Amino acid sequence: MSDTAPRSAYAPTRRTVPTRGRKRATYDRALVHAILDEGYVCHLGFVRDGAPVVLPTLYARVGERLYVHGSTGSRPLRAAGSSGDAGLPVCLTVTHLDGLVLARSAFHHSVNYRSVVVHGTARQVTDPAERAVALDALVDQAVPGRSADTRRSDAWESAATAVVALELEEVSAKVRTGGPNDEPEDLELPHWSGVVPVRQVLGPLVPADDLAPGIPVPDYLAAL
Amino acid sequence: MSDTAPRSAYAPTRRTVPTRGRKRATYDRALVHAILDEGYVCHLGFVRDGAPVVLPTLYARVGERLYVHGSTGSRPLRAAGSSGDAGLPVCLTVTHLDGLVLARSAFHHSVNYRSVVVHGTARQVTDPAERAVALDALVDQAVPGRSADTRRSDAWESAATAVVALELEEVSAKVRTGGPNDEPEDLELPHWSGVVPVRQVLGPLVPADDLAPGIPVPDYLAAL
Numbered sequence: 001m002s003d004t005a006p007r008s009a010y011a012p013t014r015r016t017v018p019t020r021g022r023k024r025a026t027y028d029r030a031l032v033h034a035i036l037d038e039g040y041v042c043h044l045g046f047v048r049d050g051a052p053v054v055l056p057t058l059y060a061r062v063g064e065r066l067y068v069h070g071s072t073g074s075r076p077l078r079a080a081g082s083s084g085d086a087g088l089p090v091c092l093t094v095t096h097l098d099g100l101v102l103a104r105s106a107f108h109h110s111v112n113y114r115s116v117v118v119h120g121t122a123r124q125v126t127d128p129a130e131r132a133v134a135l136d137a138l139v140d141q142a143v144p145g146r147s148a149d150t151r152r153s154d155a156w157e158s159a160a161t162a163v164v165a166l167e168l169e170e171v172s173a174k175v176r177t178g179g180p181n182d183e184p185e186d187l188e189l190p191h192w193s194g195v196v197p198v199r200q201v202l203g204p205l206v207p208a209d210d211l212a213p214g215i216p217v218p219d220y221l222a223a224l
Numbered sequence: 225m226s227d228t229a230p231r232s233a234y235a236p237t238r239r240t241v242p243t244r245g246r247k248r249a250t251y252d253r254a255l256v257h258a259i260l261d262e263g264y265v266c267h268l269g270f271v272r273d274g275a276p277v278v279l280p281t282l283y284a285r286v287g288e289r290l291y292v293h294g295s296t297g298s299r300p301l302r303a304a305g306s307s308g309d310a311g312l313p314v315c316l317t318v319t320h321l322d323g324l325v326l327a328r329s330a331f332h333h334s335v336n337y338r339s340v341v342v343h344g345t346a347r348q349v350t351d352p353a354e355r356a357v358a359l360d361a362l363v364d365q366a367v368p369g370r371s372a373d374t375r376r377s378d379a380w381e382s383a384a385t386a387v388v389a390l391e392l393e394e395v396s397a398k399v400r401t402g403g404p405n406d407e408p409e410d411l412e413l414p415h416w417s418g419v420v421p422v423r424q425v426l427g428p429l430v431p432a433d434d435l436a437p438g439i440p441v442p443d444y445l446a447a448l
Contacts, residue, residue, distance in 0.1 A: 015272070020295045040335065040422075041321050043267035045278035048239070054269035054278050056319040056339050071244045095280040097265050097424075100366045102445075106374040107381040109363050111264065115280050139333050142324045142420075149415050150330040157331040179432045191373050192439050194431040196366075196448060198264075200321075201425050207418040208403045215416050221326075224420060 015119055016172035024174045032173050035116045036061045036094055040142055044068060045091040046076050046122075059092065060137035064168040066092060066118065067125070067134040069161055077162035080122045087121035092166055100196040103180035104189040112176050112195065119170040125163040134163045145220030239343055240396035248398045256397050259340045260285045260318055264366055268292060269315040270300050270346075283316065284361035288392040290316060290342065291349070291358040293385055301386035304346045311345035316390055324420040327404035328413040334404070336419065340397045346388040358387045369444030 009027040010016070018025050026032075042059040045052055055076065060067045070077045080088035099112035125131050135158075136147035153161065180193050202224050205217060233251040234240070242249050250256075266283040269276055279300065284291045294301045304312035323336035349355050359382075360371035377385065404417050426448050429441060 015275075015277070019299050020297045040324065041319055041337070043269075043278050043280075043317055043319070045267075045269040045276035045315070047271050047274070047276050050271070051239075051313045051343065052269035052271050052276055052278075052315040053239070053343075054267050054276075054315040054317040054341065056267075056317060056337065058335065073244045075243050089275045091269070091276045091278040093267055093278040093280060095265055095267070099430075100264065100426075102367065102370060104375055105377070105381070106359060106363050106371060107377045107385070109366065109370075109374070111282065111366070113265070113280065117277075117279065119275065119277075135330060139330050142333065142335070143326065146326060146333075147330060150333070151328055151410055151413055151415070153329070153331045157329070161331070179430070182432075182434075186375055187434055188436055189375055190436075190439060191375070192431070192442050192445065193435050194429055196426050196429060196445070198424060198426055200422060202324075202420050202422055205418055205420060206323075206403070207416070208406075210406075210411055211417055212412055212414075215414060218416050221416065221420070 010169070010171040012172070013170050016117070016170055021174065024176055026173045026175060027171070028173065032116050032168070032171055033061065035096065035114045035173055036066070038096060039094040042092050042094045044076065045093070046079065046088055048075065058138055058141070060134065060141035062133060062137045066166045066168065067137055067163055068122070068166070069135065069138055069163045072160055072162045074162065077164055080124050080164045087123040090120060090122045090166060092118040097198045099198050101180050102193055102196065104182045104186040104191045104193050108180055108182050110176060110180070112178070114173065114175045116171065116173045118166060118168060120166045122164040122166050125165050131158065131163050134165070135161065143220060143224070149218055234393070234395040236396070237394050240341070240394055245398065248400055250397045250399060251395070252397065256340050256392070256395055257285065259320065259338045259397055260290070262320060263318040266292070266316050266318045268300065269317070270303065270312055272299065282362055282365070284358065284365035286357060286361045290390045290392065291361055291387055292346070292390070293359065293362055293387045296384055296386045298386065301388055304348050304388045311347040314344065314346045314390060316342040321422045323422050325404050326417055326420065328406045328410040328415045328417050332404055332406050334400060336400050336402070338397065338399045340395065342390060342392060343394040344390050346390050349387040349389050355382065355387050358389070359385065367444060367448070373442055
């Protein structure tokens with residue numbers, strides 16, 4: 001890790017260096033971005049009354065910053081705001097499952113996956129210009145190009161939406177690829193062994209029941 | 225919720241009743257089980273040094289109990305063990321993304337999903353019989369029927385594997401289905417609106433490079 005140029009990798013910290021599976025850990029910035037950009041839902045962890053809470057939520061990446069939004073009434077977003085400049089300590093995790101790895105031995109069963117874990121402090125976004133960028137990014141994370149083809153939020157809707165930002169500073173990724181790693185003495189066992197690939201597919205599109213007639217499927221959707 | 229028979233639903237608690245989106249929350253036991261049984265990877269949250277940590281990990285359900293396993297060297301599993309009878313407070317979340325919901329307004333963009341959030345205390349499993357059940361379940365959660373077609377863990381492998389259990393007691397699910405919920409005055413806007421379905425698909429199988437010749441694909445895999 002120490003031979004990686006600072007620009008191209010996140011600096012490892014005590015909590016981003018795993019105790020196990022270190023060889024699967026990476027701090028490569030481009031890889032982290034790619035994993036994040038492929039996802040829709042993250043799992044956002046925070047502490048409430050001393051206990052952990054993990055909620056699924058949409059997110060978007062803009063440069064070296066992630067945005068999460070939600071109702072101004074939601075508990076974590078309220079906490080990020082009410083804590084003022086201190087913000088809310090969070091852990092944001094994105095995981096893609098790529099395959100079920102079936103080894104001869106139960107012990108070596110595994111999964112192929114790519115995950116990113118971000119530690120940091122979520123702060124509420126109040127600047128109107130940054131909020132607008134974040135809200136567009138949250139729509140475009142799901143479908144690139146979509147935000148330009150919507151009615152943007154009006155003042156009431158914007159006021160009802162909390163947006164929090166999390167810097168990409170303390171970040172690590174983990175990746176497992178390939179087939180099973182069986183023990184040499186197990187290779188002749190009569191159990192089928194290999195990988196069941198897992199992937200996420202989109203479509204076909206389901207138009208809204210009340211879609212006005214004559215509205216074509218836009219190019220940015222047809223490309224999905 | 226109060227009119228639901230106790231046997232068929234989990235009792236809501238202060239932290240399983242959301243502050244927002246209550247109409248999407250459910251405590252139905254059969255639905256919770258179905259969501260859990262369809263998943264492979266959960267996101268496990270715990271508190272370390274006062275800060276939240278969220279890690280993806282495999283899990284399995286056996287009745288009203290979830291099992292998670294890992295290396296005995298992994299931090300959360302070590303914490304669940306070293307804390308003795310007290311166990312480790314955790315939040316375990318499983319999410320299935322079912323669709324991207326594209327409304328005319330940015331504000332009403334959403335996703336269809338099914339999620340389960342379990343709050344509780346993870347305790348280390350030390351009883352050999354329960355450990356054997358859990359380790360089989362963890363293999364069968366990925367591919368039902370697979371555990372019987374593996375070499376079970378030997379004493380060394382078993383000793384290297386930590387297993388923790390989490391009771392399904394404080395549990396809630398959230399589900400969103402259907403199309404966009406646009407404002408009436410937005411229905412005539414010229415933006416395509418509807419749902420981009422998202423689903424996870426398996427296969428085709430990739431045999432291990434070193435798979436011994438003559439081993440057929442077992443029925444439980446062909447059925448996937």
